[in-house]
Amino acid sequence: MANPQYSVLSGAQSAISANKVLKNTYMLLSATLGFSALMAVISMSLALPSWMYLVSVIGAMVMGMFVLPRTANSSAGIGVLFAITGLLGLGLGSILTMYMALPRGPEIIATAFAGTGLIFLGLSGYALTSKRDFSFMGGFLFAGIMVVFIAAIANIFLAMPALSLAVSGGIILLMSGFILFDTSRIINGGETNYIMATYGLYLNIFNIFISLLQILGIMSSDD
Amino acid sequence: MDLFMKIVAAAAMGMMVFYAWRAYQQWQQQGPKAEKGDWQAVILPLAMVAGLVVLLIAMVR
Numbered sequence: 001m002a003n004p005q006y007s008v009l010s011g012a013q014s015a016i017s018a019n020k021v022l023k024n025t026y027m028l029l030s031a032t033l034g035f036s037a038l039m040a041v042i043s044m045s046l047a048l049p050s051w052m053y054l055v056s057v058i059g060a061m062v063m064g065m066f067v068l069p070r071t072a073n074s075s076a077g078i079g080v081l082f083a084i085t086g087l088l089g090l091g092l093g094s095i096l097t098m099y100m101a102l103p104r105g106p107e108i109i110a111t112a113f114a115g116t117g118l119i120f121l122g123l124s125g126y127a128l129t130s131k132r133d134f135s136f137m138g139g140f141l142f143a144g145i146m147v148v149f150i151a152a153i154a155n156i157f158l159a160m161p162a163l164s165l166a167v168s169g170g171i172i173l174l175m176s177g178f179i180l181f182d183t184s185r186i187i188n189g190g191e192t193n194y195i196m197a198t199y200g201l202y203l204n205i206f207n208i209f210i211s212l213l214q215i216l217g218i219m220s221s222d223d
Numbered sequence: 224m225d226l227f228m229k230i231v232a233a234a235a236m237g238m239m240v241f242y243a244w245r246a247y248q249q250w251q252q253q254g255p256k257a258e259k260g261d262w263q264a265v266i267l268p269l270a271m272v273a274g275l276v277v278l279l280i281a282m283v284r
Binding site for chain 1: 228229231232233235236237238239240242243244246247250251254255256257258261264265268269271272273275276279280282283284
């Protein structure tokens with residue numbers, strides 16, 4: 001027969017452990033976002049060319065796939081995470097330089113920034129207060145990512161603005177779903193490594209910001 | 224974007240599709256299935272995100 005005292009203690013311990021992961025994740029997330037912003041400012045002041053974005057995304061992607069999972073259980077993982085987010089910040093800076101040159105560039109950037117913040121805070125708050133388990137969305141979200149990336153690959157060669165808008169809109173909705181999914185996995189003990197949890201949430205925020213920039217940039221132009 | 228950059232970008236995205244495919248298979252086989260009311264709890268916040276994006280577009284137009 002199950003010992004009820006043990007299960008109460010075990011439940012409390014897992015809640016404390018989940019809270020610790022959540023606290024560490026948000027602390028590391030704010031540090032990496034700050035570092036990324038600093039690297040973006042440096043990139044803008046150096047006026048790095050736009051191809052830097054592609055180079056940084058590929059570099060960050062390779063590190064995120066092959067280096068981070070191997071180092072995430074040691075302190076080296078924090079260094080790798082800062083390297084990835086710094087690299088993405090550098091690439092972001094080169095994109096922001098392009099947007100700053102647009103007639104209403106600063107307004108578009110500020111709107112995308114505020115929108116990203118609202119989406120992240122709203123969805124995180126919802127996942128934290130509802131305490132629902134959103135892990136049932138895993139298959140759907142990864143299937144959606146495949147569809148969106150295949151459309152994005154096609155659009156590299158087709159260069160259709162309507163498809164570009166659809167891809168960006170799809171990415172925003174999918175990344176919003178990933179915020180719910182990732183946050184609920186931290187709360188429910190599905191993700192116990194705060195470095196990997198931070199990496200997931202950082203990518204969600206980064207992708208929402210880039211996609212919002214693209215949508216607002218296209219929709220604000222008069223043509 | 225010149226052709227070389229396009230090919231590099233497409234290859235990188237192709238790698239992401241492969242990565243997403245593996246994750247998709249894993250979640251389909253081992254992930255929990257949705258229960259009654261689960262999708263309703265997702266649709267409402269996502270609809271609010273879509274509404275916010277429309278509002279932001281209206282602000283910059």
